[in-house]
Amino acid sequence: MKSRMTLLACLFLVVFAAIVIAATCYYQPGDNNDSGDNFYGGFICSQAYIDQFWDHFDFDRGDWDDGFGYDDPCNVNQPLARTFNALYLLAYSAEDYAKRTSDFSGNALRWGYPYSATMIDELDGRCGSGNKNSGARATTYWGFWVDDRTVLQWPFFYGENVVERAGTIVHEARHASDKSHNGGSGCPRGASCDTDWNYHGANMYQVLYLWWFHVEGTRTTSAMRNYARLEGQRIIDTGFNTNPGYTI
């Protein structure tokens, strides 16, 4: 009898916990022209692209339904289409973009997509803070006892423009290849620091992608390439314990 009571109490607790943890969040698209989503949205709304991204990044229906965009993959107000936009930019911003995920030749602008598709086990959409201005934009989990995955959250979907999102995916892809930050809080931004450039960490990969986008990005404007330069330079200046001293 005691065992049964314990079992029932346990079940009640975990079900209650599950209900409490469940999150509801609300879209915060703001101005979709500003973020670039309206423009990229016109390109990604093609079944061929959707099939490609869905397969390469191992999306799962259970991670993208319930309003995350599975039922409406072209709707740029919803998280899934905004993720596709970033993947489109990641895939097709090099003049001679990689046509196979096994093609790692060329610079970061070219291998950014194949590298990310290969390293990221699966992309999941979550509310996170449910607020585009707070909480982590993305977190990658990996390890022996962990289901390897990269979880994208509200600040990623609604707090970043398409170029920033692409850089974030490359950053997370580096984490997905079992590479943590190693600099503790020793860099100017005080968190997620890499000790130096030669550590070859996520910050370096993100900078390289943005840098090459600035130098050779195509099918975009010089303004967005300037913005990528600012983003890359900022990470150089704040994300390393030892500033590599580069000027983009």
Added chain:
Amino acid sequence: MSIILQLSSTQIPKTRRRLHSLLLYQLSTIGAKLWGKEIRRQTSIRPMSVLCLALCLLFWNCAQKTDQASNPPPGTPVRDFPDTPVGNMVNNHVGTLVAVGEDAEAKYQASLQQLRSQIPEVVKVIHEAYLKMDTSRYFRRWALVETLRELHSDSTLPILIQIASSLIPPEKWSDPETSSRDKESHIRVTAVEGIADLAQRGNRSAEQALARFFNHEDLSVRRQAIRGYLSSGQDFRERADYLQKTLPEKDHWLINLDLTNVKRVPHPDIPEDLSAGEAKKRASTPRIKQ
């Protein structure tokens, strides 16, 4: 148990689903034994603990899946500019700034040319929009400053100085890998770039204004001001000497006009073949609404 099994099979993907199938098997075995009183009282603590832990783990993972997103407010562009010919011109321009496609840059440059034909009105519209804009719209604010910079007009100088001089507000975000201060920095760096551009075109007031930012709290702003000053005249050596005397020693490394060639920085050794396989059409792929 059947409810739990149903939840897991529909909501837990891939690796987790496999792990949880195993877990559920173990769970159901333990549960059945407990229910049938097959476990003696003195040995029941351990399986109960395992059961509780396993259930917690299972429901924790299930709970991760129950996020719901809803109530989309319309993503219609916010109107920042007056409904006038110049207001519409600026409104269209900020759209071309983020456009994508083979002709994106050509359209962007054509839009800039159009703006340059009516500089006084355009500057007024942009300045008014910037002042009334919600400060959390970092990218739009940056886009306006970038547009001012691209006008290459002396009439933008007071506005650029005002923007570059404004204090960077305290951090508002909580993401360790990006910050609102980064975005605020981008706005000010671009304003300083605009001032430097005017200085290079011979505007002495702009050149003098750059000195205000040599000791700015933000490294990116300081660097841009120093570079702008160095490139404002033919007398690089004299300018560099002046900066050596003026700046604190910790910033002497910034006194140069070199840009790093990305081809010369160390790159990672990317393996040649890490194939993720080519795209296959999967049954679960979302379908475009017809």
